[in-house]
Amino acid sequence: MKKHLISVAAVLALGLGLAAPAAATPDAPPPPPPQSAQKAEKKIPVIVTLERQPKGVNGDGQLVSDVVAKLGKRYDFTVKRQFSYLVNAFSAYLPESAIADLTAEPGVLAVDRMRVYYPSMESATELTQVDKATEAYGVDGRGLVVSIVDTGIDIAHQDMRLDEGVEPRLAPADGFTAKVPYGYNFADENGEVKDTTASQHGMHVAGIVAANGGEGADIAEDGRINGVAPNAQLLAMKVFLTTRIRRALRPMMLWRQLKSRLSAVQM
Known part of the structure; x- marks a missing residue:
C-alpha cells in the first residue's frame, strides 16, 4: 500500500512538471501619443467681424488688438491682418472646428470663411x-x-x-x-x-x-x-x-x- 501511494505521488509530480505553462497576461495597449505629436488640424482663412464698429475717425485699433490677444490664446489662430477704420475685424487662420465656438464668443458678430478670387477679364x-x-x-x-x-x-x-x-x-x-x-x-x-x-x-x-x-x-x-x-x-x-x-x-x-x-x- 505504501509503495502504491509513493507511485501515485510520483506520477502526480511528474504530470505537474510537464503541464503547459499558464497563459501570459497580455500587455496593456500603449497610451495615445501626446496631443502635440498628433497631426494638427488644418487651419483655414477666415474674417472675424466684431459687433462693435468704429464711430470716430481714429478707428478702434486698440479694441481689435485686445480682442485678438484674448481670443488668440483660446482658439490657437494665426492673425494675418487687423482692421479698425472702416470696420472692426481681423483676418486669421483658424481650425475649422473652432468656427462655431468663436462665433458664439461675446463681442463677435460673425466668422466667415474667406473666398479666394482670381482676376479675370x-x-x-x-x-x-x-x-x-x-x-x-x-x-x-x-x-x-x-x-x-x-x-x-x-x-x-x-x-x-x-x-x-x-x-x-x-x-x-x-x-x-x-x-x-x-x-x-x-x-x-x-x-x-x-x-x-x-x-x-x-x-x-x-x-x-x-x-x-x-x-x-x-x-x-x-x-x-x-x-x-x-x-x-x-x-x-x-x-x-x-x-x-x-x-x-x-x-x-x-x-x-x-x-x-x-x-x-x-x-
Missing part, C-alpha cells in the same frame, strides 16, 4: 451687364477721360486704342497716344508710366475700364478684349515704384489743371 462686362447697357443706350465711353492711379499702363498695348473716327477729348502730349494722352510716374518722378510690376494691376484695371480690342474681340481666340468704355481716354498716373511698393501721393500740379476735365478717377 473674360466675363467682366457680362457680370456687370455693361454689354446690355452699351446696347440699350449706345454708349462706348467716347468723350470721357478716366485717370488710372495705380502701377502704370503700357500705352503701346494693342488694346490701348480708340476706334477710327473717335474725336479725343484731350490731345496727346509728346510721347503719348490718343488713347492715353498723358501720364506721369509720381513714384520715380519721371515720365516712364509703363506697368512693369509682376502683378500688372494697373494694366488690369485700365483694361477693365477702357480696353479696346475691337468688334468681335475674344480673349480666348485672339487675345483681344473690350473694357467697360472702350473709347474712353485714360491718364496713366503711376504712384507705385516698380521695385517695391511705396505710396507716392505728392502734390500734383497737373492734377489742378486736369481735374475739371476728368470724367472719373480709378484708384
